[in-house]
Amino acid sequence: MTDQSTQSTTALIMVLNCGSSSIKFALFEASQTSLPRKPVWSGKVDGITGTNPTWDETGAGTCALTLDPQLPYHAALGEIRTRVTARLAGRKIDAIAHRVVHGGNKYFAPTRINADVLADLKNLIPLAPLHQPFALEAIAALLESQPELPQIACFDTAFHHTLPIVEQMLPLPWENWEQGMRRYGFHGLSYNYMSVVLAERYGELARGRTIVAHIGSGASLCAMQNLQSVATTMGFSALDGLMMGTRCGTLDPGAVLYLMEIRKLSLEQVGHMLYHESGLLGISGVSADTRILLQQEAGNARVQAALQLYVRRIVREIGALTAVLGGLDMLVFTAGVGEHNAELRQRICTALGYLGIRLESADNERHAAVISSDDSGVKVVVEPTNEEWIAALGVTKMELF
Numbered sequence: 128m129t130d131q132s133t134q135s136t137t138a139l140i141m142v143l144n145c146g147s148s149s150i151k152f153a154l155f156e157a158s159q160t161s162l163p164r165k166p167v168w169s170g171k172v173d174g175i176t177g178t179n180p181t182w183d184e185t186g187a188g189t190c191a192l193t194l195d196p197q198l199p200y201h202a203a204l205g206e207i208r209t210r211v212t213a214r215l216a217g218r219k220i221d222a223i224a225h226r227v228v229h230g231g232n233k234y235f236a237p238t239r240i241n242a243d244v245l246a247d248l249k250n251l252i253p254l255a256p257l258h259q260p261f262a263l264e265a266i267a268a269l270l271e272s273q274p275e276l277p278q279i280a281c282f283d284t285a286f287h288h289t290l291p292i293v294e295q296m297l298p299l300p301w302e303n304w305e306q307g308m309r310r311y312g313f314h315g316l317s318y319n320y321m322s323v324v325l326a327e328r329y330g331e332l333a334r335g336r337t338i339v340a341h342i343g344s345g346a347s348l349c350a351m352q353n354l355q356s357v358a359t360t361m362g363f364s365a366l367d368g369l370m371m372g373t374r375c376g377t378l379d380p381g382a383v384l385y386l387m388e389i390r391k392l393s394l395e396q397v398g399h400m401l402y403h404e405s406g407l408l409g410i411s412g413v414s415a416d417t418r419i420l421l422q423q424e425a426g427n428a429r430v431q432a433a434l435q436l437y438v439r440r441i442v443r444e445i446g447a448l449t450a451v452l453g454g455l456d457m458l459v460f461t462a463g464v465g466e467h468n469a470e471l472r473q474r475i476c477t478a479l480g481y482l483g484i485r486l487e488s489a490d491n492e493r494h495a496a497v498i499s500s501d502d503s504g505v506k507v508v509v510e511p512t513n514e515e516w517i518a519a520l521g522v523t524k525m526e527l528f
């Protein structure tokens with residue numbers, strides 16, 4: 128931010144965060160010197176991929192929405208636009224920050240979007256088809272309707288720029304690496320926020336061997352050392368790693384070949400299966416939402432199997448990342464499931480008892496900041512993420528105002 132006295136004292140920054148099951152938005156008021164963590168107004172359209180989308184304004188509760196089922200993201204973006212316009216009552220937005228999930232090999236810092244940048248980002252749609260098209264749809268519409276409004280892309284992949292080469296590489300023939308195929312890692316705005324807030328709250332401990340479990344509709348783990356990403360479960364695309372709401376996570380590549388060669392599924396059919404029909408939804412046949420699955424678990428073998436595999440994959444990958452870190456000092460739960468689902472945190476931590484993890488049940492139930500007991504070998508904490516603030520912060524560093 129510049130300090131020219133002719134400029135208005137605050138700037139209004141809107142953030143759009145297109146996730147796989149929700150679109151979140153937030154309006155931040157930035158002064159010349161500070162950006163409060165709490166937005167002046169925020170909300171989300173939730174359950175976009177489900178049957179009952181809801182509108183939730185901060186503190187206003189939820190209400191059901193009717194979205195065009197053929198174009199739910201498109202309809203949700205329109206809903207947000209209408210409500211934000213009404214709420215602003217003529218006040219101008221100074222910049223819009225977009226969470227863009229994939230920045231590829233070219234974008235590692237917040238970037239002002241023009242037609243060339245947009246074209247580059249469109250090329251990455253195949254690597255994040257649940258996210259990239261919707262963020263880019265909003266960007267393209269705004270570039271056209273308000274070309275003078277600065278739009279800034281803030282990348283999920285950027286925080287993982289510190290990954291060592293051994294974590295970036297895919298075990299494919301060398302020329303693929305030379306041609307740019309690599310593991311990127313995602314949920315970087317969330318992990319970036321964690322690197323800030325964990326250092327504030329837990330000081331030196333957070334600088335040690337930390338695993339952050341970002342478990343929402345999409346899910347990944349990040350192993351951090353000295354608050355930097357050293358390993359992560361999502362890789363080249365947002366399909367890798369943990370089992371998710373509708374995504375398979377890590378899968379034997381032989382299974383993909385089999386589906387195509389023997390079952391004769393087309394590329395599109397396999398892609399649809401892996402992104403939209405797998406994970407919790409695919410195994411349970413009921414829902415991608417852990418709340419619903421926990422309610423229907425008793426007496427439903429498929430729901431039980433879905434939840435068992437979901438927890439197993441998290442436990443397995445925490446074990447793998449602990450090995451990479453050479454031990455574990457802190458385990459952090461965040462995002463929709465991580466912040467709100469005490470039952471699943473309990474199941475995960477019980478399976479991790481061999482690491483010396485002990486939970487304080489009452490603290491876990493009330494989603495306290497620290498949920499491990501005093502004698503736990505690893506500090507276990509719950510920390511609400513704030514991807515939107517990191518995106519807005521990126522905008523304030525661009526000297527636009």
Ligand SMILES: Nc1ncnc2c1ncn2[C@@H]1O[C@H](COP(=O)(O)OP(=O)(O)O)[C@@H](O)[C@H]1O
Nearest residue numbers: 146147148149343344345416417462463464467
């Ligand atoms: N209050 C809650 N209690 C329990 N689970 C929740 C709650 N809110 C969200 N979740 C879970 O989190 C998931 C959404 O997480 P979120 O991080 O918002 O996902 P995304 O950003 O990928 O859309 C939901 O599918 C649901 O399972």
Ligand SMILES: CC(=O)OP(=O)(O)O
Nearest residue numbers: 146147313343345365
């Ligand atoms: C990258 C990703 O899966 O994001 P989300 O969890 O918001 O869907």
Ligand SMILES: [Mg+2]
Nearest residue numbers: 146147343344
């Ligand atoms: Mg998300």
